[in-house]
């Protein structure tokens with residue numbers, strides 16, 4: 001059950017003044033959760049995102065995706081390589097070095113592009129991202145915006161005649177907030193212990209010569225400021241999450257909103273909740 005009204009409390013990692021290095025590690029943590037946690041619920045989460053996006057691509061005949069608020073990339077590099085369709089990552093605080101590393105790794109190379117300059121989702125001035133056969137995606141980021149900003153980018157999406165999909169993996173409910181409150185902080189700390197140990201093993205010890213490895217160890221494990229920010233911002237994200245009604249209230253008041261089909265649906269498996277908010281141009285328009 002959705003609790004009360006959404007409250008737009010402060011999230012640390014979205015603030016201009018927030019230390020860049022800690023922001024990078026916070027969004028990298030989200031990427032690790034999406035991609036490296038060896039739990040069936042996480043691989044299912046990625047495959048559910050993949051299926052929802054595949055349906056929209058098929059219905060709308062889009063041949064490309066632009067991901068807004070990409071952070072560490074979230075599930076999009078893996079979605080792009082599974083569906084064999086190019087995705088352009090963008091963010092207000094671009095993570096170019098991390099995205100370059102993703103481009104170099106595995107089978108994502110030919111599908112992954114990115115914009116090095118800051119891209120503000122509420123003011124999309126990058127012309128080539130506005131082509132009508134491009135699907136816009138937002139993962140774990142709808143809650144970053146106040147209703148007036150959501151209306152602004154929905155208006156812009158409608159004027160570009162692009163379909164749009166938002167994915168949220170948190171919820172304004174006790175079934176999300178209570179387990180997250182109890183487990184997210186120690187689980188994130190443990191995740192970094194495992195990841196940093198694996199980096200030593202997989203590099204035959206060379207990671208120990210890298211000052212970035214030591215900096216990451218300091219901020220994630222020794223003084224666990226990164227797990228703390230993930231925990232606090234994660235709880236605030238839950239409280240900020242749009243209910244189905246709140247999102248649709250904004251969507252239907254956009255200019256030419258009637259030329260779009262809007263839907264919101266939730267998928268639950270292994271106790272893990274994901275909500276999808278979709279807008280697609282009506283076939284006749």
Ligand SMILES: C[S@@+](CC[C@H](N)C(=O)[O-])C[C@H]1O[C@@H](n2cnc3c(N)ncnc32)[C@H](O)[C@@H]1O
Nearest residue numbers: 030069070071074091092093120121139140141
């Ligand atoms: C919770 S992270 C989500 C990262 C990634 N999409 C994922 O699924 O793991 C939210 C991202 O939104 C970005 N962001 C916040 N406000 C933004 C804006 N106005 N325009 C573009 N990106 C923004 C932040 O920099 C951050 O990387």
